[in-house]
Amino acid sequence: MNEFDTIIIGGGIAGSSAAFHLANKNNSKILLIEQQTISSGASGLNAGQIGSTGWGNIPDLSSYLTHGSLEIFKSLQLDLNYDIEFRQSGSLAAIQTKVQYDFVMDTVMKMKKVGKTVEILSTREARSIEPEISENFLGFVFYPLRAQADPVKSTVAFSDAAFKSGVQININEEVKNIVQNSDNTYNLQTSLNNYYCKNLILATGAWSNKLGKLLDLDIPIIPIRGQMWATKPISPRLFNTFSSLESSYDWHNDDGSDINTPPDLTHISGERKTRHLYGRQRKNGEVIFGGDREMLGFNNEVDFNGIESNKNHATEILPFLSELPISRTWAGFMPFSIDGEPIIGKIPICKNLYIVSGLASSGFGRGPMSGKFIAECVDSGFVPEILNDADPGRFKQLAG
Numbered sequence: 001m002n003e004f005d006t007i008i009i010g011g012g013i014a015g016s017s018a019a020f021h022l023a024n025k026n027n028s029k030i031l032l033i034e035q036q037t038i039s040s041g042a043s044g045l046n047a048g049q050i051g052s053t054g055w056g057n058i059p060d061l062s063s064y065l066t067h068g069s070l071e072i073f074k075s076l077q078l079d080l081n082y083d084i085e086f087r088q089s090g091s092l093a094a095i096q097t098k099v100q101y102d103f104v105m106d107t108v109m110k111m112k113k114v115g116k117t118v119e120i121l122s123t124r125e126a127r128s129i130e131p132e133i134s135e136n137f138l139g140f141v142f143y144p145l146r147a148q149a150d151p152v153k154s155t156v157a158f159s160d161a162a163f164k165s166g167v168q169i170n171i172n173e174e175v176k177n178i179v180q181n182s183d184n185t186y187n188l189q190t191s192l193n194n195y196y197c198k199n200l201i202l203a204t205g206a207w208s209n210k211l212g213k214l215l216d217l218d219i220p221i222i223p224i225r226g227q228m229w230a231t232k233p234i235s236p237r238l239f240n241t242f243s244s245l246e247s248s249y250d251w252h253n254d255d256g257s258d259i260n261t262p263p264d265l266t267h268i269s270g271e272r273k274t275r276h277l278y279g280r281q282r283k284n285g286e287v288i289f290g291g292d293r294e295m296l297g298f299n300n301e302v303d304f305n306g307i308e309s310n311k312n313h314a315t316e317i318l319p320f321l322s323e324l325p326i327s328r329t330w331a332g333f334m335p336f337s338i339d340g341e342p343i344i345g346k347i348p349i350c351k352n353l354y355i356v357s358g359l360a361s362s363g364f365g366r367g368p369m370s371g372k373f374i375a376e377c378v379d380s381g382f383v384p385e386i387l388n389d390a391d392p393g394r395f396k397q398l399a400g
């Protein structure tokens with residue numbers, strides 16, 4: 001009764017997509033266990049931005065995770081008829097200074113050479129697409145393929161589709177203990193029951209290090225707090241998603257000397273290093289923005305100084321936001337690996353143990369394909385070459 005071919009721990013976008021994609025293979029018996037509700041982690045708390053610059057001439061892992069995921073989101077909405085509020089809206093990134101302009105010109109030229117879809121627009125051209133943006137910029141990077149969708153609806157759609165294909169979904173059940181048996185099967189003890197499985201998938205986002213400890217593993221995933229704010233709903237005024245070049249430029253110039261923190265954070269030891277920005281207008285009319293990424297353990301209290309700084313940054317690009325008060329704020333934990341790259345594949349040191357994590361600040365947009373990849377690994381027992389850069393075995397404590 002409690003025996004499964006595969007158990008997936010974690011009902012975020014990675015685990016739900018893995019469940020959906022595994023359900024369509026081989027009639028195997030699959031259980032997904034989530035300690036709270038589906039999408040209660042980062043997958044339900046994010047900005048809903050989906051990044052892609054297309055496959056390019058020679059698709060690499062990043063193209064697969066971003067553009068592959070985009071195609072899956074599209075299919076969820078258009079073929080499986082889930083209303084996930086998907087729109088391939090495009091995205092605009094503001095260029096504020098000459099050094100940012102030179103940096104991004106160089107980056108965009110390189111991207112175009114390998115067939116990626118991206119353009120630099122003058123501010124006038126950008127204002128013809130998005131009339132609300134300020135004139136005070138040197139230009140905008142335009143990503144026409146980028147998209148947006150509702151985070152909760154999308155994640156729940158995957159778990160619902162998985163459930164309809166026969167996956168057992170148990171929510172409000174926390175995995176408390178895991179034992180690897182001598183034949184490399186697993187026994188799980190949860191807050192409600194005991195289970196047995198052949199294959200185990202950790203899709204536990206920012207909690208992956210905690211789960212690893214149950215198996216005496218040190219999985220190098222660190223929870224990074226991301227926080228956001230929203231206005232009250234207003235009539236439609238924004239169509240694209242938005243960002244700014246300030247953080248990309250600063251992170252590009254970071255010498256990477258701090259080996260104890262993941263890359264691309266806005267704060268180090270409580271001190272702001274850069275301002276990061278992302279946001280959009282939701283279908284319900286709320287304008288939502290966020291940006292800060294801070295390493296604070298599992299502390300998800302909102303820092304209002306950071307929220308104010310983020311709102312000022314957004315208002316530089318979209319001046320009408322100065323008229324709109326903040327109506328709510330929230331925070332969640334992004335799963336950053338110590339090297340900033342995803343961790344997707346087999347954990348070599350334990351047989352039949354798989355992980356899909358480290359999706360960091362862009363795991364909503366990359367989650368669907370990451371889940372599909374891990375489902376294919378479990379189903380075939382084979383890890384495709386394209387996942388080499390995400391190999392858990394690159395960390396010596398996980399290597400076989």
Ligand SMILES: Cc1cc2nc3c(=O)[nH]c(=O)nc-3n(C[C@H](O)[C@H](O)[C@H](O)COP(=O)(O)OP(=O)(O)OC[C@H]3O[C@@H](n4cnc5c(N)ncnc54)[C@H](O)[C@@H]3O)c2cc1C
Pocket residue numbers: 009010011012013014015033034035036037038039040041042043044045046047048049050051173174175176203204205206207211225226227228278290331332333334335356357358359360361362363364365366367
């Ligand atoms: C504020 C914010 C804004 C963001 N904006 C964007 C964005 O616009 N675009 C983008 O692409 N990405 C964005 N991200 C990042 C993105 O949300 C994450 O990378 C992604 O959701 C990670 O998905 P996941 O499935 O790996 O983890 P999660 O969604 O966190 O799922 C892990 C699940 O595991 C469960 N779990 C943990 N331990 C146990 C246990 N012991 N037993 C059972 N269940 C357990 C948790 O409850 C959780 O539901 C943002 C993140 C935040 C916080």
